[in-house]
Amino acid sequence: MFWTLKAAKPQLSLATSxxxxxxxxxxxxxxxxxxxxxxxxxxxxxxYFEINLVDELSFFSPTGKAxxxxxxxxxxxxxxxxxxxxxxIGDSSTAAFRVAATTIARKVRGKNTTVYSACAIDSxxxxxxxxxxxxxxxxxxxxxxxxxxxxxxxxxxxxxEVINVAITISKAITRARDLVHTPSNIKTPAWMATKAxxxxxGTGLTVKVLAGxxxxxxxxxxxxxxxxxxxxxxxxxxxxxxxxxxxxxNALPHVVLVGKGITYDTGGINLKRPYDLMIPMKSDMTGAAxxxxxxxxxxxxxxxxxxxxxxxxxxxxxxxxxxxxxxVITHYGGTTVEVIDTDxxxxxxxxxGLAYADINLDPDYxxxxxxxxxxxxxxxxxxxxxxxxxxxxxxxxFETAGLESGDRVWHMPLIDDYKDALExxxxxxxxxxxxxxxxxxxxxxxxxxxHFVGNRRWVHLDIAGTARSESDAGENPKGGTGYGVRLLTQxxxxxx
Numbered sequence: 391m392f393w394t395l396k397a398a399k400p401q402l403s404l405a406t407s408x409x410x411x412x413x414x415x416x417x418x419x420x421x422x423x424x425x426x427x428x429x430x431x432x433x434x435x436x437x438y439f440e441i442n443l444v445d446e447l448s449f450f451s452p453t454g455k456a457x458x459x460x461x462x463x464x465x466x467x468x469x470x471x472x473x474x475x476x477x478x479i480g481d482s483s484t485a486a487f488r489v490a491a492t493t494i495a496r497k498v499r500g501k502n503t504t505v506y507s508a509c510a511i512d513s514x515x516x517x518x519x520x521x522x523x524x525x526x527x528x529x530x531x532x533x534x535x536x537x538x539x540x541x542x543x544x545x546x547x548x549x550x551e552v553i554n555v556a557i558t559i560s561k562a563i564t565r566a567r568d569l570v571h572t573p574s575n576i577k578t579p580a581w582m583a584t585k586a587x588x589x590x591x592g593t594g595l596t597v598k599v600l601a602g603x604x605x606x607x608x609x610x611x612x613x614x615x616x617x618x619x620x621x622x623x624x625x626x627x628x629x630x631x632x633x634x635x636x637x638x639x640n641a642l643p644h645v646v647l648v649g650k651g652i653t654y655d656t657g658g659i660n661l662k663r664p665y666d667l668m669i670p671m672k673s674d675m676t677g678a679a680x681x682x683x684x685x686x687x688x689x690x691x692x693x694x695x696x697x698x699x700x701x702x703x704x705x706x707x708x709x710x711x712x713x714x715x716x717x718v719i720t721h722y723g724g725t726t727v728e729v730i731d732t733d734x735x736x737x738x739x740x741x742x743g744l745a746y747a748d749i750n751l752d753p754d755y756x757x758x759x760x761x762x763x764x765x766x767x768x769x770x771x772x773x774x775x776x777x778x779x780x781x782x783x784x785x786x787x788f789e790t791a792g793l794e795s796g797d798r799v800w801h802m803p804l805i806d807d808y809k810d811a812l813e814x815x816x817x818x819x820x821x822x823x824x825x826x827x828x829x830x831x832x833x834x835x836x837x838x839x840x841h842f843v844g845n846r847r848w849v850h851l852d853i854a855g856t857a858r859s860e861s862d863a864g865e866n867p868k869g870g871t872g873y874g875v876r877l878l879t880q881x882x883x884x885x886x
Contacts, residue, residue, distance in 0.1 A: 391540075391561065391564050392499075392500070392527060392528065392529040392538060392540050392541075393495075393523070393524045393527040393528070393540060393541055393542075393543065393560075394540060394541070394542040394543065395520060395523065395524055395542075395543050395545070395553065395556060395557050395560060396542065396543070396544045396545070396553070397544070397545055397547055397549075397550040397552075397553035397554075398506070398544045398545070398546060398547075399546070399548065400427070400428040400430075400431045400508055400546035400547065400548070401431065402431060402434040402435060402438055407469075407470065407504070407506075408470070408471055408504040408505060408506035408544060409470060409471060409472060409473075409503045409504050409505065410471060410472070410473045410474065410475055410498075410503065410504075410505050410506070411435065411471055411473075411474045411475070411505075411506050411507075411508065412474075412475040412477060412494050412505055412506065412507040412508065412509055413425055413426075413427055413432065413435075413443070413474060413475070413476055413477070413508055413509060414426040414427060414476075414477055414478070414479045414487070414490055414509035414510065415443075415447060415452070415454065415476055415477070415478060415479065416454055416478070416479050416480070416481075416482050417452060417453065417454030417478070423444050423447055423448065423452070423454070425443065426479060426482065426509055426510060426511065427508040427509055427510065427511060427546065428508060428511065428546065431508050431546065432508075435474070438466065438469075439464040439465075439466060439471075439474075441462065441464065441474075443462075443474075443476070446462050446476075447460060447462075447476050452476075452478060453478070454478045454479075454480060455478050455480055456478055456479055456480030456481075456485075456486040456489040456490060457477065457478060457480075457489040457490060457492070457493040458477065458478035458493075459475060459476070459477045459478070459493050459494070459497065460475070460476045460477075461473050461474070461475060461476075462474040462475075462476060471506075475494055475497065475505070477490040477493055477494055477509065478490065479509070484514055484515050484518045484796075485518075485796070487509060487510050487515045487518050487519040487522070488518050488519065488521075488522040488796055488864075488865060489522075489864065490509055490519065490522075491507070491509070491518075491519045491520070491521075491522035491523045491526060492522050492523075492525065492526035492864055492865050493526070494507065494523065494526070495522070495523045495524070495525070495526025495527040495541070495543075496526050496527075496862065498527070498541040499526065499527045499528075499529060499541065500529055500538035500539050500541075501539045501541055502539035502540060502541070503539070503541050503542070504541070504542045504543075504544065505523075505541060505542070505543050505544070506544045506546065507519065507520075507523065507543060507544070507545050507546065508546035510547075513547075513549050513552050514794070516545060516547045516549065516552050516553070516556075517552045517553075517555060517556050518796065519545070520543070520545045520552070520553055520556035520557075520560075521556045521559055521560050521563075521796075521876070522796075522865050523543045523545070524543070524556075524560035524563075524564070525560070525563060525865040525866070525872075526865060527541050527543075528564060528567060528867050529867075530567065530568060530571040530867070530869070532573075555691065558687050558690045558691060559687055559875065559876060559879060561686070561687070562683040562684060562686050562687035562872075562875050562879065563683065563872035563875045563876065564872070565589065565679075565682075565683040565686060566676070566679045566680050566682075566683035566870070566872040566874075566875050567867070567869075567870045567871070567872045569582075569585065569675070569679035569682070569683070569870075570672070570673045570675070570676050570679050570857075570869065570870025570872070571672075571869050571870050572672070573672060574653055574654035574671075574672045574705070577653050577654075577672065577675070578621050578653055578705065579615065579621060579622065579623050579624035579651070579653055579703035579704055579705065580601075580621035580622075580624060581653075582624060582626060582651060582653065582675065582678065582701060582703045583597075583599045583601075583624045583626050583703070585682070586599075586626050586628055586682055586701065587599075589682065589686050590628065593686075593689045594630070594631065594633050594636075594689055595628055595629065595630055595685055595686070595689055596628070596629040597626065597627070597628050597629075598626075598627040598629075599624055599625070599626050599627075600624070600625040600626075600627075601621075601622060601623070601624050601625075602622065604625075605623060605625060607722050608623075608625060608721075608722050608742040608746075609719040609720040609721045609722065609727075609742065610719060610721050610722075610727070610738035610739050610740075610741050610742040611623045611625060611702055611704055611738075611739045611742045611743075612719075613713040613717065613719045613729070613738060614652070614658075614704045614706050614713065614732075614735040614738055614739055615703075615704030615705065615706075615739075616711050616712075616713075617658055617705065617706060617707040617708070617709050617711055617712035617713065618704075618705040618706075618707035618709065619711060623703060623704035623705075623739075624651075624701075624703045624704075625700070625701075625702065625703075625742075625743075625746075626651075626678070626682075626699075626700070626701035626703060627698065627699070627700055627701075628681075628682060628685050628698070628699040628701065629696075629697070629698050629699075630685045630688050630689055630696070630697040630698075630699075631696050632692050632693065632694050632695070632696075633692060634692075635694060635696075639696050642694060642695060642696040643695050643696065643754045643755070643885060644695075644696045644697075644698070644751065644752065644753050644754050644755070645695055645696070645697045645698070645753065645754065645755045645757065645882060645885070646697075646698045646699075646700065646747040646751050646753035646755070646756050646757070647681040647684065647697065647698070647699045647700065647757050647758075647759065647878065648677075648681075648699075648700045648702065648740055648743035648744055648747060648756070648757070648758040648759070649675075649676075649677035649678035649679070649680060649681040649682070649699065649700070649701050649702065649743075649758070649759055649760065650674070650675065650676075650677035650678060650702060650736045650739060650740055650758075650759070650760035650761060650762065651675040651677065651678030651679075651701045651702050651703035651704065651739070652671075652674035652675055652703075652704060652705065652706050652735060652736060652739070653672070653674070653675045653703060653704070653705050654671055654672055654674065654705050654706070654707070655668075655671040655674040655705075655706045655733070655735065656668060656671070656706060656707055656708045657706065657708070657732065657733035658706050658707065658708060658712045658713065658732030658733060658735060659708065659712050659713070659714055659715060659732045660715065660731045660732045660733040661708055661733075662733060670858055670869075673761065673857060673858050673869070673870050674706075674736070674761050675703065676760075676761050676853065676857040676858075676870060676873075676874070677758070677759040677760040677761060677853065677857075677874070678701035678702065678703055679870075679872075680759055680853075680872065680873070680874035680875050680878065681699040681700075681701065681759065681874075681878070682699060682701060683872070683875050684697075684699070684874070684875050684878045684879055684882075685697060685699050687875065687879045688879065688882060691879070691883060693882055693883050693885070693886040694886050695882055695885055695886055697882060698747075698751055698753075700743040700746065700747060702739035702740060702742065702743045704735075704739055706732070706733075706735045712732065713729055713732055714729070714732070715729060715730060715731060715732060716728070716729065716730075717729045718816060718817045719738070721738075721741050721742055721745055721842065722741075722742040722745040722746050722749070723745040723746075723748075723749055723842070725741075725745070725818050725819070725841065725842065726817040726818045726819075727741070727814075727817055727818065727819050727820065727821050728814040728816055728817040728819070728820040728821070729820075729821060730820050730821060730822035730824050731822050731824065734821060734822050734835075736760050736761070736762045737760075737762065737821055737835050737838050737839055738821060740758050740760055740762075740839055740842075741821075741838070741839060741841075741842045743758070744756065744758060744839060744842040744843050744848075745842040747846075748842065748843055748844040748846055749844075753846055754847065755784070755846070755847050755848075755849075755885075756843055756846040756847065756848045756849075757848070757849045757850075757851065757878070758839065758848075758849075758850050758851065759851040759853060759874050759878070760850075760851070760852065760853065760854075761852075761853055761854045761857045761858075762832070762835055762852045762853075762854055763831050763832040763835050763852055763854055764831075764854055765829075765830070765831035765832040765835075766802075766832040766852040766854050766855055767854060767855035769832075770800055770855055771855060772855040772856055772858075772859065773798065773855075773856070774798045774799060774800040774855075774856070775797070775798070775799050775800070775851050775852060775853045775855070775856045775873065775874075775877075776799075776800060776802045776832055776836075776851070776852035776853075776855075777789075777799040777800060777801050777802060777849060777850070777851055777852075778801075778802050778803075778804055778833075778836035778840075778849070778850040778851075778852070779801070779804075779847075779848060779849040779850070780804060781847050781848070781849070784847055784849055785801045785849075787881060787884065788849060788877070788881055789801065790884070791877055791880040791881035791884055792877055792880075794880050794884075795876035795877050795879070795880040796865070796876055797856070797873055797874060797875075797876045797877035797880075799851065799877065802832065802833065802836070802852075803833065804833065804836055804837060804840065805830065805833055805837075806837075808823065808828050808830060808833060808834050808837060809837055811823035811824075811827075811828050811834055812834065812837060812838055812841075819838065819841065821838055822834075823835075823837070823838070832852050835852070836850045836852070851874065851877075853873055853874055856871060856873040856874075857870065857871060857873050857874075858870060858871065859871050
C-alpha cells in the first residue's frame, strides 16, 4: 500500500518528528481566521517556530474554501519539520475535513515523507479526515523501475481506536481499488476466486467457489460467462461470522451482499459502440470487489452480524459461444427470461445471486451492488449512487450510513407503472424493458431484479456513476474509486 497511517498524541514533541505539520483553518463572514485542532498544540507550534499563523496566512488573502492550501516554510535546529501546511475547511463540516485531507494527500502522494495532521478534534471528523488522507494518497501502477515513495500520515488524536478503525476501512478500500485497477488479461473470474481465497487465508472468513458443471442451475451467470470458457464463470461465496458467535450463528441477523463481477464487458454480441465505451470496462466487477473488501473490513471490526457475500463473476465476451439476442435462459430457481440485449448482462448474473440467496440463505437483509446502468448518471451524476428499495426504514438507514461514511446514496422510485415493459411473449420476463420504450432504464433494471428477491428486505445499489472517476478528483483517483466499501461497512456496523 502506498501509504501508512498512524495515531499520535496531540503534542509538539511528536509533531516535530514529522517533515511537515498540517493545520486546518476557517474564515468566517467577518473575515476572522480561526484554526481547528488542539489549541495548546497550535500555541506551542507558534512559540516553537517563532511565527504568528494568522499573520502568515493573511499574507495570502485566503478565502477559507475547503481544500485551499498554503505552505509556510519553518526551520529549527531541533526538529526535522521544514514546512507547515495550512488547509481551509470551509464550513467545518465532516465533508470539508475530507476535502482538506485529500488536498494534503495529493501534495505528498508518491513521496517518502511524514505528515503530522492536527486538523480535526471531533472523533467523527478525525476518522473521516484520516481515511481521506489514505484515499488521496492512493496510487496503482504496473510500471517497472524504482517504486513510488510512500507517505506516512500521523493523525493527532487522543482516541487511538478511531485511527485503528480508519486503518481497517482504508485497507479495505485500497483492496477494492487494487482489484478494480487490475487489467482484465490478469483479472479473470478464476483470478477473482483466487484473490478471495488469498484475502481469507489466516482469517475467520470462509470461501466457497463453484465453476463448470456446478453452475448448471445458474442460467444467467452461465449464459454470460460461457462466452469466455477459459476459465469460464465463477460463483464465489465468502462468509463472515464474528469469532465469538461461531456456535450461535442462527441467532445473528444475516446480511447477504450480492455483487456484479463482470471482469470485462465487451457487450457480447451487442458489441459496445463507440469503442471508447469499452476502455473502462475492466471496472465492471466493482460490485464484487466492494463486497469482498467489505468482508475483510468486517473480519477486523467484528460486528455481531452474520454476512455472506456472493460474487457473481464472469467475462462478457464476443465469441462463438456467446449468448444471442432472443435467447431464453432459466435462472436459479426456475424463472425464464428472454434476452433482448447481451450488453445488459449485469442484471442476468445478479438475478441468479439474488434468487440463490432468497432460496438458500434466508437473509434478514438482501443487498445487491453493481455498476449496472449508465442511465443512473443522467439524474445523479457521479456524486450519489442510486438506491432502490420499498422499505422506507431501510432507505433511511442507508441514507444515514451514506452521510456518515461519505459514500452517498439517493433513494430512487420503483415505479410499478413501468412493469409492463418487462413482459415477454415467450418467457416469464424480458430483461431489458425495451419493448415499452420507457426512458427510466435504471428504474426498470431495478424492477427486473426485484422479481428475484422474494419477500426479503432488499436494497439495490446502482453505482455505475460513483464506481469510476475520469480524473483525480477529491478522494477519488482516476479509475476505480472503491465506492461502497465505506457505505456497506458503516451500514452493517450501525446494525450491531
